[in-house]
Amino acid sequence: MTEATTHYGACNLCEAICGLEFKVQDGKILSVRGDDADPFSRGHVCPKAVALKDLHEDPDRLRHPVRRTASGWERIGWDEAYAEVARRLHAIREQHGSNSVASYLGNPSVHNYGNLTHGQNFLGLLKTRNRFSATSVDQLPHQLVAYWMFGHQLLLPIPDIDRTQHFLVLGANPMASNGSLMTVPDFRGRLKELKARGGRMIVIDPRRTETAAVADAHHFIRPGTDVALLLAMLHVLFADDRVRLGRLGDFTRGLETVRQAIVDFTPEAAARITGIDADTIRKLARDFSDAPRAVAYGRVGLSTQAYGSLCQWALNLLNIVSGNVDREGGAMFTLPAVDLLSGQTNPGHFDVWKSRVRGLPEFGGELPVAALAEEILTPGDGQVRGLVTVAGNPVLSTPNGRQLEQALSQLDFMVSIDFYVNETTRHAHMILPPTCGVEHDHYDLIFHHLAVRNTTRYTPALVSPDADTRHDWQIHNGLARAYRAQMESHRPESIGMKLKKLPGLARQSLRPDQLIDLGLRLGPYGRWKRRPERLSLRRLKQHPHGLDLGALQPSLPARLFTADNKIRCDVPELLADLDRARALLDEGRSDSLRLIGRRHLRSNNSWMHNAERLVKGKGRCQLLMHPNDAATRGLADGARARIASRVGELEAEVLLTEDMMPGVVSLPHGWGHSRPGVNLRVAQAHPGVSLNDLTDDQFLDPLSGNASFSGVEVSVESLAG
Numbered sequence: 001m002t003e004a005t006t007h008y009g010a011c012n013l014c015e016a017i018c019g020l021e022f023k024v025q026d027g028k029i030l031s032v033r034g035d036d037a038d039p040f041s042r043g044h045v046c047p048k049a050v051a052l053k054d055l056h057e058d059p060d061r062l063r064h065p066v067r068r069t070a071s072g073w074e075r076i077g078w079d080e081a082y083a084e085v086a087r088r089l090h091a092i093r094e095q096h097g098s099n100s101v102a103s104y105l106g107n108p109s110v111h112n113y114g115n116l117t118h119g120q121n122f123l124g125l126l127k128t129r130n131r132f133s134a135t136s137v138d139q140l141p142h143q144l145v146a147y148w149m150f151g152h153q154l155l156l157p158i159p160d161i162d163r164t165q166h167f168l169v170l171g172a173n174p175m176a177s178n179g180s181l182m183t184v185p186d187f188r189g190r191l192k193e194l195k196a197r198g199g200r201m202i203v204i205d206p207r208r209t210e211t212a213a214v215a216d217a218h219h220f221i222r223p224g225t226d227v228a229l230l231l232a233m234l235h236v237l238f239a240d241d242r243v244r245l246g247r248l249g250d251f252t253r254g255l256e257t258v259r260q261a262i263v264d265f266t267p268e269a270a271a272r273i274t275g276i277d278a279d280t281i282r283k284l285a286r287d288f289s290d291a292p293r294a295v296a297y298g299r300v301g302l303s304t305q306a307y308g309s310l311c312q313w314a315l316n317l318l319n320i321v322s323g324n325v326d327r328e329g330g331a332m333f334t335l336p337a338v339d340l341l342s343g344q345t346n347p348g349h350f351d352v353w354k355s356r357v358r359g360l361p362e363f364g365g366e367l368p369v370a371a372l373a374e375e376i377l378t379p380g381d382g383q384v385r386g387l388v389t390v391a392g393n394p395v396l397s398t399p400n401g402r403q404l405e406q407a408l409s410q411l412d413f414m415v416s417i418d419f420y421v422n423e424t425t426r427h428a429h430m431i432l433p434p435t436c437g438v439e440h441d442h443y444d445l446i447f448h449h450l451a452v453r454n455t456t457r458y459t460p461a462l463v464s465p466d467a468d469t470r471h472d473w474q475i476h477n478g479l480a481r482a483y484r485a486q487m488e489s490h491r492p493e494s495i496g497m498k499l500k501k502l503p504g505l506a507r508q509s510l511r512p513d514q515l516i517d518l519g520l521r522l523g524p525y526g527r528w529k530r531r532p533e534r535l536s537l538r539r540l541k542q543h544p545h546g547l548d549l550g551a552l553q554p555s556l557p558a559r560l561f562t563a564d565n566k567i568r569c570d571v572p573e574l575l576a577d578l579d580r581a582r583a584l585l586d587e588g589r590s591d592s593l594r595l596i597g598r599r600h601l602r603s604n605n606s607w608m609h610n611a612e613r614l615v616k617g618k619g620r621c622q623l624l625m626h627p628n629d630a631a632t633r634g635l636a637d638g639a640r641a642r643i644a645s646r647v648g649e650l651e652a653e654v655l656l657t658e659d660m661m662p663g664v665v666s667l668p669h670g671w672g673h674s675r676p677g678v679n680l681r682v683a684q685a686h687p688g689v690s691l692n693d694l695t696d697d698q699f700l701d702p703l704s705g706n707a708s709f710s711g712v713e714v715s716v717e718s719l720a721g
């Protein structure tokens with residue numbers, strides 16, 4: 001037995017990227033705790049961190065490639081697996097055209113940098129228009145609006161929470177989620193500091209959430225009506241002559257057009273549908289405008305709704321009109337050590353092609369995932385027959401999961417890069433398991449871009465991988481090699497073509513950490529920029545707790561990517577979409593029950609329910625409902641109810657609480673593990689039901705194609721009666 005050793009690294013489970021301290025002995029993780037010396041997370045952790053150990057030890061985790069056979073999953077070798085995937089997908093493409101193979105990238109692909117650096121090596125060869133990801137059930141409106149207003153889909157405004165005095169939060173619950181598009185380890189601690197310096201937090205949410213509970217004020221809002229609230233607040237700022245652009249005035253255009261376009265969005269009109277009275281709306285606007293430093297922030301509850309893009313636009317406008325963009329304590333932009341915005345990344349493009357069946361627009365080369373099932377189920381030229389999924393579980397996480405499940409079962413060939421046989425991957429013909437979080441090194445390519453301070457940190461692998469697993473990036477490279485061999489055997493390439501492809505191939509031969517080293521050296525704090533930090537990977541490794549690069553700094557207009565280097569407020573697509581929001585004002589309030597989701601600190605989307613320590617105790621998949629709504633339906637606390645929507649129905653226990661707005665019910669997503677063929681023994685013992693068996697693949701933000709999870713119309717009835 002060797003002595004226990006201590007190691008440091010960042011947790012890659014959620015966007016907070018907390019620093020962790022691990023004790024390891026003989027390849028076994030003895031303990032996991034917060035790293036007090038991490039200058040960013042300051043020792044913060046949540047209960048999920050220890051699940052990194054559970055994940056590593058999980059007997060249900062796949063540790064070698066498997067092929068589905070009539071009698072179950074059969075172990076195969078890697079080379080055989082790569083060759084078969086390449087042969088099957090290539091054959092489908094040869095016969096049915098390039099769009100007949102689709103791909104879906106799930107959320108953890110962003111939390112594991114090898115997927116970002118190497119993911120396109122194979123997927124890029126497929127040259128399909130049918131590319132999907134979790135983006136379109138999440139932050140697509142943020143990226144689309146950033147592309148339109150600031151010129152780049154990744155130039156996202158981040159709340160400067162450490163210096164603001166007024167934090168307006170819509171549709172986010174950072175006390176449970178630990179923050180999103182706002183990498184903010186220790187949210188609770190930072191909020192305490194905000195309050196200690198006299199700042200305030202105001203929360204707008206149809207549920208009195210964990211975050212609302214610690215806010216200075218909370219207002220219920222009818223799901224899906226935030227667009228009216230935000231535009232009415234803007235209306236007030238215009239009407240009161242409170243536009244204070246400050247230095248933004250030099251590089252902001254189109255505000256006058258906006259002012260004229262939103263004149264109908266009065267506080268009175270908004271009050272009718274939001275459930276927030278007109279005086280409160282005026283006060284919300286004036287308090288925001290009076291604060292010396294303020295920032296409005298909206299996340300999943302604001303983007304996954306039928307007006308998601310308009311909401312993100314109106315939110316940015318509120319920050320702009322009050323002079324709070326690119327200013328201390330407002331909405332700022334990061335300057336990360338590996339800067340994806342300088343050169344290599346796609347700033348975005350919109351509606352260059354459309355989905356075949358419904359005509360939904362692409363954004364940045366991806367189509368909305370709500371269209372995936374119909375692309376598989378609808379016959380015709382370009383029908384999807386092959387699918388590659390990477391780190392995703394769309395059966396549980398995209399709208400109308402039952403329909404998608406049916407579609408997956410009809411595919412000619414499906415391969416999943418994943419270490420679990422879950423509700424999605426059980427449909428695959430082959431599963432290729434990558435290493436888990438503690439077995440590979442890591443650098444947060446994305447989350448340093450979204451952080452409330454400029455920081456950088458490299459995480460070495462903690463333990464050696466199992467002999468027969470591969471890193472995600474190695475799997476992508478293995479598939480790329482095999483696929484290229486297939487292409488070559490069908491259509492040999494000329495020497496000239498081969499020479500042309502050399503630079504790409506050279507890039508593929510580098511490991512992720514070598515690419516990060518290059519990115520650090522070339523980056524804004526890099527060795528090659530002659531910066532005092534002189535960052536390279538070697539230098540960064542001398543800081544095992546990470547390196548703080550300072551508070552966010554004003555960076556506009558230089559950092560803008562728009563053609564005229566100005567912030568664009570009068571985006572034609574968004575102005576045109578206002579007609580739809582006006583129709584909402586005219587509709588008035590509907591009396592039907594509206595469904596929303598929720599997150600729990602001990603859960604992480606669909607995939608961490610196989611860790612006993614996270615799921616034990618009372619189940620968490622209940623329907624939350626206001627007592628008045630329950631009384632009219634004859635439902636007592638704890639009763640079982642049938643919940644039905646246009647697309648499906650399910651049964652759940654109801655939990656009565658005044659924390660719900662009357663007329664709104666809530667069910668968490670990511671549950672529903674009782675489907676046959678799943679191999680997650682702990683999760684199957686706590687299965688719950690899937691919220692996305694009720695959400696609707698036809699209910700979207702039609703402008704972006706993002707799923708609308710908030711405000712799905714449902715009926716709830718007692719099962720007893």
Ligand SMILES: Nc1nc2c(c(=O)[nH]1)N[C@H]1C(S)=C(S)[C@@H](COP(=O)(O)OP(=O)(O)OC[C@H]3O[C@@H](n4cnc5c(=O)[nH]c(N)nc54)[C@H](O)[C@@H]3O)O[C@H]1N2
Nearest residue numbers: 106107108112138391392393394397417597605606607669
């Ligand atoms: N109704 C409703 N639906 C929602 C949401 C909601 O609020 N309400 N939220 C949406 C949001 S924000 C998101 S991001 C999506 C998430 O949706 P998805 O990304 O589709 O689902 P996850 O549950 O994150 O699935 C993660 C999968 O990745 C695998 N995995 C984990 N780590 C790795 C790794 O390192 N490599 C590989 N190859 N695989 C790995 C896991 O085993 C699991 O199968 O769900 C969305 N769905």
Ligand SMILES: Nc1nc2c(c(=O)[nH]1)N[C@H]1C(S)=C(S)[C@@H](COP(=O)(O)OP(=O)(O)OC[C@H]3O[C@@H](n4cnc5c(=O)[nH]c(N)nc54)[C@H](O)[C@@H]3O)O[C@H]1N2
Nearest residue numbers: 171173177180223224299300301599600601603604605710
């Ligand atoms: N513990 C845990 N942490 C997570 C995750 C997890 O599953 N579990 N998932 C991670 C991922 S992928 C993401 S994207 C982030 C998400 O991070 P958040 O956006 O902070 O997470 P949610 O809890 O979904 O917060 C959305 C809030 O919007 C509210 N809401 C719903 N509809 C509306 C509406 O119409 N208007 C308004 N104003 N509010 C509405 C909901 O009640 C909810 O409180 O969390 C990440 N962190």
Ligand code: SF4
Nearest residue numbers: 011014017018046049
């Ligand atoms: S808050 Fe997120 S990053 Fe921090 S320990 Fe929990 S899961 Fe990991």
Ligand SMILES: [Mo]
Nearest residue numbers: 107134138139
């Ligand atoms: Mo997400």
